[in-house]
């Protein structure tokens with residue numbers, strides 16, 4: 001059996017010793033091709049959980065494993081390399097660069113490796129097209145609606161073909177039709193890519209398949225109804 005992409009082992013997190021625990025013992029294994037939704041009340045720690053999964057935050061206690069290896073001893077450079085090569089993030093705030101066009105924003109992660117090739121540009125255009133933005137590639141973020149900006153951020157997360165996509169409320173600014181097509185795109189684009197989506201939208205959660213609910217610092221299987 002292939003080692004999981006990512007695993008959390010009894011992860012606990014608090015931001016300082018005088019603050020309450022946000023996560024109180026979370027175990028989660030993400031294997032190639034997994035599709036899971038994480039739901040839970042506002043402030044329950046969903047974004048914190050994604051940040052720990054994506055090696056942006058360290059757990060206070062517990063382990064984060066990448067391909068079965070503990071990441072605790074890694075340097076910040078090594079962690080950054082894993083993030084670049086393994087993970088595509090879609091943050092709650094889109095973090096697009098305002099002076100770059102939609103296409104240039106999507107290509108930005110490629111610059112970590114090389115000057116974008118013609119194939120990179122074609123892939124970026126194709127991703128934007130699949131997200132319904134084929135006629136917006138030359139627009140600046142300020143010239144796009146919030147839903148369009150969010151979709152540009154999704155294309156940017158996908159450009160380097162990540163093994164795992166971690167998305168925090170990626171459909172928050174989208175109408176139901178756009179939400180559906182965004183989720184089916186994430187699910188269909190690469191059967192081996194694991195997809196983890198934090199969402200408030202029950203339809204989005206159902207479309208992912210497996211639903212976990214985060215409450216009181218723990219993950220539990222959610223009722224699918």
Ligand SMILES: Nc1ncnc2c1ncn2[C@@H]1O[C@H](COP(=O)(O)OP(=O)(O)O)[C@@H](O)[C@H]1O
Nearest residue numbers: 015016022040041042043044045046047048049
């Ligand atoms: N960087 C931080 N420093 C201190 N507290 C934080 C930080 N990030 C999140 N928190 C706290 O952790 C809790 C969970 O936040 P968050 O993970 O953003 O929840 P959710 O995404 O489910 O709304 C909240 O009480 C929040 O205030």
Ligand SMILES: [Mg+2]
Nearest residue numbers: 046047092168
């Ligand atoms: Mg959040």
